[in-house]
Amino acid sequence: MKRINKYFAISLFVIMLAALITSCASLSKNDSTNGTTWGTGAFGSNGERIYFTSTSERGSKITYDEGPTSNAWMMSSGQLACASCHGPDGSGGEHGMGQMQVMTAPDIRWSAIGEEFDAKLFNLAxxxxxxxxxxxxxTDMPRWQISDEDLTDLLDYIKTLP
Ligand code: HEC
Incomplete structure (x- = not known):
């Protein structure tokens, strides 16, 4: 019985190791124009893809200036996307940035900001x-360089967030 448990533990370890290696390998295949680290077909729309990855299926570049300067934040995140701060559901939240600093990213679901913003004001923000x-x-909110088409896709997606 003991022996079987040991083999079970070893094979479980091997399986987990294999899973880890495979996921690392797919992460390093990041190509910002064709598909994303999430794999092709992972997103229902270009706007959703931009929200999560700051890459566009058009192949147009999406970059930013500013953003948080805290080392802890920069080192852990790499390329930022809206979801990094405003959350996968757009409702925002608090992020520790090291050295006891906290950044609060606001709720940007249209139900929260739609009364204050229209497409033009969203663009300016x-x-x-x-x-x-x-x-x-x-300046914790990066200033984005993004094409009008991509920004329209992004806003269309944000408007679908419940
Ligand atoms: C590094 C974190 C971070 C990322 C990434 C980020 N934001 Fe923000 N965003 C913030 C913070 C913090 C604020 C609040 C700034 C303030 O109130 O002065 C903010 C504010 C906003 C606001 C204004 C909300 C309001 O009620 O005034 C909008 C709109 C917004 N972000 C959209 C986006 C979009 C779209 C993206 C992706 C393209 C994005 N943000 C990426 C941190 C971030």
Whole structure:
């Protein structure tokens, strides 16, 4: 009985190791124009893909300036996407940034911001960090370089978030 348990434990370990290696291998195959690390067909729309990966199926570049400067944050995240801060469901949340700093990313579901924002104001907030009230958003929110088409796709996706 003991012997069987040992073999079971060893084979489980081997299976887990294999799974780990496979997932690492697929992560390193990041190609920002064709498919994503998530694999082809992982996203229901280009907007959803942009939200999670900051890559577009058009192959157009999506980059940003600013964003949090904390080392802990930069080193753990690599390329940021909306979901990194605003969460997979858009409802935002708190993020520890090291050195006891906390960043709070707001809820950006349309149910939360749709009254204050329209497409143009959304565009200004995302690309220039301009808040509808005329003030500048904190530089924890990156300033994005993104094409109008991609931004339209992205907003269409954000509007579908429940
Ligand atoms: C590194 C974290 C981070 C990432 C990545 C990020 N944001 Fe933000 N975003 C923030 C923070 C923090 C704020 C709040 C800034 C403030 O209130 O001064 C914010 C604010 C916003 C606002 C304004 C909300 C309001 O109520 O005023 C919008 C819209 C927004 N982000 C959209 C996006 C979109 C779209 C993306 C992806 C293209 C994105 N953000 C990526 C952190 C981030």
């Amino acid at each position: 995302v690309t220039k960090g301009e808040d509808p009230d005329g003030s500048q958003l904190s």
